[in-house]
Amino acid sequence: MDSFEKQARELVSKMTLAERCSQLLHNAPAIERLGVPAYNWWNEALHGVARSGVATVFPQSIAMAASFDDALLYRVAQAISDEARAKYNEYKRFGSTQIYQGLTFWSPNINIFRDPRWGRGHETYGEDPYLTGRMGAAFVRGLQGDPKAKYKKLDATLKHYAVHSGPESQRHSFDAVVSKQDLYETYLPAFKYCIEKASPSAVMGAYNRTNGEPCCASPTLIGEILYKQFKFKGYFLSDCGAINDIHENHHVTNTQAESAALAINNGCVLNCGSAYGALMAAYEAGLVSEETITEAAVKLFTARFRLGMFAPEGDCEYDKIPYDVVDCKKHRKLNAKMARESIVLLKNNGILPLENKKDLKIAVIGPNAKEVSVLLGNYNGTPYEFTTIFEGIKNQAKGKVYYAAGSRHMRGDMGDWEEHLLRDALLAADRSDVVIMCMGLTPNYEGEEGSFGNGGDKRDIELPAAQQNLFREVLARGKPIIFVNVSGSAMNLTEQDEKCDAVIQLFYCGSDGGNALADVIFGRVNPSGRLPVTFYRSTEDLPPFEDYSMDNRTYKFFRGKPLYPFGYGLSYTTFKYSNLTVKPKKHGADFTIDVTNTGSRVGDEVVLLYNHKRNADVRVPIKKLIAFKRVSLKPGETKTVHLKTEKDAFYHVNEDGKWIFTEGEFDVMCGDIAEVIYVK
C-alpha cells in the first residue's frame, strides 16, 4: 500500500456509507467536514484541453495519427498537460472545480476505426491496432507526466472499452457481436499495449454490449481481461449515462439499483451519470456490499491524492505551472509542426508545389475553404486565433486569390429563396489559372450521436451530391484542379484521383491548419503524412456497418483494391530503400534498412515495416504493421533506420483468441523491398 492509498483509506474511513456512494459519481459533492471539495471528474483533452476556454487546439486525433510521429505526439500531450494543469491551478482558486476544470481526462479514444462510416472515427488513431497502441501510449505518457515523479500530472483514460465503433444511433442498446479472434487481434491490442507501455490511470467502458454483456458491467471485459489478463492497475469508469442504459435500453437488469450493483460488482468504480445515486438502495437491497463501495471510494481517492489534489502547499511541482503556458509560443510551434506532418498528399501530377508567382491567379472554391469547424474537430478547445484554409492560401499567395463557396456542404442550390452558390464559383474558376477545391465534410456531418443526419454516422463515403455537382461543373471549366478533401475519415475520391491534378487529404487540422496546408501547397513544407485508414473506392466496398467481423475490412483483411491504401502518402522528393537487414531474436526479428533521399528537397519519410505469416492454418492478416519510424533526410542523405519490433510481432491470434507463435516463413515488406524470412 503506497502512501496515497493509505491517505485515501484513512479519509474514506471517516465517511458515512452514503458519503462514500456520493463520491462514486462524476459530479462528486463536497464533504466539508472532511475538507473534501466538490470535484467533477469529467474533463476532455482529445487534441488539446477541451471545453475550457482558450487552449492550443492541435489537429484532431486522426490527423495526428497521420503523422505516424509518436515522439511528436508525446510532446503534444506534454503541452496539453501543461495547459491542463495551468488551468486547474487557476480554477481551484474558486473553491471547487466544475465540469472540464479538473485533472481527470477522458482521453484518448483508442477504438479501432473499423468502418469509415463511424461518425466518431476521427477521434481515433485509425484502423490499425499497432499504430493506435503506439500513438495512444505516447499520448497517455505525455498527459500523465514523469512516472517517477511523486505526483501524477493528470489522469489519462483509455476509451471506449471495448469493441465500440458505431452505429451511433444504436449505441445505447447495441450488442457488438465479435469473434474471439477479432476481439484479441483487432479490438483489444491497443488497450493492452497502452496499459503495458503507459500505465493509464483509467479505462472507460463503452455504451454498447459486447457479446451480450454491457461493457460497463462486463465480467469478461473488465474482470477477466482488463484486470486479470492485462494487469490493469487503475480505475474503471462508465461512459456518461451508460449504467442507466443497462436497464433502460439493454434490458439486462430491471432497475437502476440493479444496474448500479451489476456495474460496481464488476469493477466499475466511477459512474459518469446518475445511476450510482441508487447505490445506497442497492446496498439496502443486499445487491452490493459495503466493502465493494468502500474499495471503490478508496480507489478514486487514491487517484485524487496521487494527483496532488490534497498535497501540502508547495509539495506538488505541477501546482507551479503558470497560466501563461496556455497557448504559449512553444505550444503554437508544436501545433504548427504537427499540422504540417499530418497532411497527406494523395496525388500529384507535378503541379505541386505550386510556383508562387505574382501573376498566378488562384480560385479557392468549396464549402470548406472558410469553414472553421474543420480546424476544430470535436472535443475541442477554443483557439485564441485560427487560420482557415482560405486565409492560409490568401496570406501566402503572391498573386490574386478568388474565393467562392460554390455549394453548401450537403444541400444543393435548391431553396427557392436561397442564394445560388454555383455560378459565383464558376466565375472564380474562369478568372483563375488554377483552382484549389476545398471540399468534404465537417465534424457536424460525422460525429457523435445527435450530430447531423444519420445519428452522427455517415450514410456512405461518397462526396455529398451537392459537392459532386460543384466538382463536375468546375471541372468542366477546364482549369487545373488541386482537390483538398477535408474530412475525418476515408472518402471515395476515385473520380478526383482520375481527374484532378493533385489530391490532398486534410484531416481536421487544428487552429493552424490553414497555414499548414498553404505551406504544403506552395512548397514551404514537403508533405509527409500517411493515411492511418484505408481509402476505399466506394461505399460498395464496405461490409454492412453493423457487422463487427473484421473480414474484408481495413488493410489487414480487405480483399479488394483500395484507392489509397493504409500508410499511403506522397512527397515532393523521392526515397530509395536498400539493405534490409534482419536481426533474428526469439520468436521474431528486428531490422535495419537504409533510406536515401534521392530527390532534390529535404523531406520526411515514414518508414513502415509489415509482415505476413505464410502458410498459417488460421486466418492471418494479408499484412500487418509491426514497426514504423519517421526520418528526416536532406537531398542525397542516407540514414540507417532501426526498426525494433514488439515481442509478439510475429505472433498471430487463433480462433480461441490466443496469441500464438508458430515458426515458419514470413514475408517482410518495407518500402518497395519485400523479403521472405524464416522465424523461429
Next chain:
Amino acid sequence: MDSFEKQARELVSKMTLAERCSQLLHNAPAIERLGVPAYNWWNEALHGVARSGVATVFPQSIAMAASFDDALLYRVAQAISDEARAKYNEYKRFGSTQIYQGLTFWSPNINIFRDPRWGRGHETYGEDPYLTGRMGAAFVRGLQGDPKAKYKKLDATLKHYAVHSGPESQRHSFDAVVSKQDLYETYLPAFKYCIEKASPSAVMGAYNRTNGEPCCASPTLIGEILYKQFKFKGYFLSDCGAINDIHENHHVTNTQAESAALAINNGCVLNCGSAYGALMAAYEAGLVSEETITEAAVKLFTARFRLGMFAPEGDCEYDKIPYDVVDCKKHRKLNAKMARESIVLLKNNGILPLENKKDLKIAVIGPNAKEVSVLLGNYNGTPYEFTTIFEGIKNQAKGKVYYAAGSRHMRGDMGDWEEHLLRDALLAADRSDVVIMCMGLTPNYEGEEGSFGNGGDKRDIELPAAQQNLFREVLARGKPIIFVNVSGSAMNLTEQDEKCDAVIQLFYCGSDGGNALADVIFGRVNPSGRLPVTFYRSTEDLPPFEDYSMDNRTYKFFRGKPLYPFGYGLSYTTFKYSNLTVKPKKHGADFTIDVTNTGSRVGDEVVLLYNHKRNADVRVPIKKLIAFKRVSLKPGETKTVHLKTEKDAFYHVNEDGKWIFTEGEFDVMCGDIAEVIYVK
C-alpha cells in the same frame, strides 16, 4: 411615351395573355420565340450586394444611419451598384439570371423603427422620418445611377409600403391600425421624400393590412396616396407571398384568383410569390381585364428595357463595368470610412482613447468578441475577408490581449454537460488592466420572421440574463470596463452607463467593423456616430408593441427621459456652437451656425437642427429634426455650417393627416443653442 415604353408595348403586344401573366411573377420564365430570357426580379442590396457570392459588406443600414452622412451613403450605394452591375454582366453570360443575379433590387428598407423590439429594425435608417428620407434618397440615387443617363443603372425599391414594423410573428395577418396624423406625419414622409428626391423605380407593399386594407392591394395606399398624392412613377410589387396572405391569412378574399385580381386591380403589377399564377383564372372569371394585365406587363418590360437588358451591344455603358470592381480597394476604403463613422460613443470617463502601451494587458470578453454574424447583419453578402472585434483589438494592441467568451448570447451556463464559460472570463479579467466587454445581440436574435425566439422580434430591450450575469461577475473583479454593446437596436444600458468607464454602441458594422472599433478604442479615429434611435432606460418605457400609435414613442413623442437620446454621441474632442443665424423664407427659414473644435483632436461633428412649434392646437412633436450636416474640424478650426431646410420643415400634420402651416413661434435648437423665432 418614351422609347423604352414603346419597345415594351411592341414586345408585350406579341405575347399571348397567358405569357403576359407569366411575366408578372418575380420568377418570369423565358419566352424564347420573342428572345426574352428568363428573369428573376428578386435581388437584394441592403448594405452591399447580398446573397450573390463575394461582395463588399458595408455596415448594416442602422449603422449607416448612425453616420448621419448621406453624402457618404450615396457613394456607398454607387459602389454597391457598380458591384451589382459587374455581377450581372457576368451572370447574364449563363443565358439567364437566377435569384439574386438581376438588376432589380428590393432595397432600401425605409420603414420607421417605431419600437426597438422590432426584429427587422436594423434594416432601417432608424426612428426619424426626415433622417430616413435623407438616407433613403441618397441610397436610391446611388443605386440607380445618373438620372440623365440613357439607361438606368439599377432599380431601387422602397419597402415595405406602408406602416410596417412588426410583430414579425403576425405579419401575414396583422392589421396595423394607425391614425391619419401618425400615417402622414410618421409612416409616409420617408416614402414621399424618396419619391420626390430620388425617383425610385419601385415600391414594395408590406405583408400586413393597414387600417383594414392589405397593403399589396390597398386602394388607399397605392392608388390614392402613392400614385395620386405622391406622384410615384414607378412600378409596385408585392412582398414575397403577400398576395396569398390576402385570402389565406387576412381573409379579405376567398381565393387566390380573387387576391390576385384585388392586387393587380389596385396597382400591384409584380408579384413576388405564386399568386399571379391565378391571374388567367381571374381573367376568365371576369375579375381582371386584359388591359390591366397588359399594362402591368408593359410597365415591367419598360423597366427592363430602361435597365438596358435588351440594349444593343455596346449601347449601355454599365455593361462595361468589369468584375474586378467587386470588393476592390476603393470600395474597401469606403467601407472602412462608413464603419468608422457609424460607431457611437455613449459614455467616456476619460479612459478612451486607450493609451496603447506595451505593458497594457487587455481582456476582451463577451459572446460578441469573435462573433462573425454581427459584422454581417442580415440581407448581406459574403465578405472576401473580415475582422472580428477581437481580431481588430488584438491586431492593434501593443500589449497582451486575453480572450474569453464568458457566456453564450442567450443561455446561461446551465447545461450539465456543457462548457462553463464564466470562470475563464474572470481569469482573463483578473490578469488584465482593462476589460473590453463585447456584449449584446446578433442578427439571429433580432431579425425577420423565423429567426430565434420571439418570431424574429425581441421580447424586451434588456441584455439577456446570461450576459447580465457575466457583466456583474466581471464588474465585481474591479477592473476598468469599456462596454461595447453590439446590436441593431436600442438596448437598456442603464446599468452599464452607471458602472462602466466607457460605453460604445456598435451597430452591426460590416466586414471591417473590428478594425473600425479598434481604431476608435485606441484613438486612431475620433468617434462621430450619432444614435438614429432613442435608447430607452428599460422595456417599461415602451408602449405595447402592437400599438402603432406614435404616442410616447421616439424622440418626437416620448414623454419620459431616455438614457441616450436620438442624435446622441460623444467625441474625443469638444465642439462649441455660436452665431445661429436665421434666414427667413416663406413658411420657414434656413440657418447658418458656427461650429468650433475647441479640443485638441481632429473630429467630425454632426450638426443637428431641430424645431418645435409653440402653441399648436393639435399634437406636434416635442422636437423634430429638420436639417443635419456632418462637418470635419481640426483643433481650433471654426466652420460656418449652412442648414437648408425642406419647404415643409415648419409645417405640421393635423388630425386629418394634412400637412399645414400656421404662422407663429417656433423653438429652434442646434447643439446647446436654443432660440425662439417667429415664422410666417
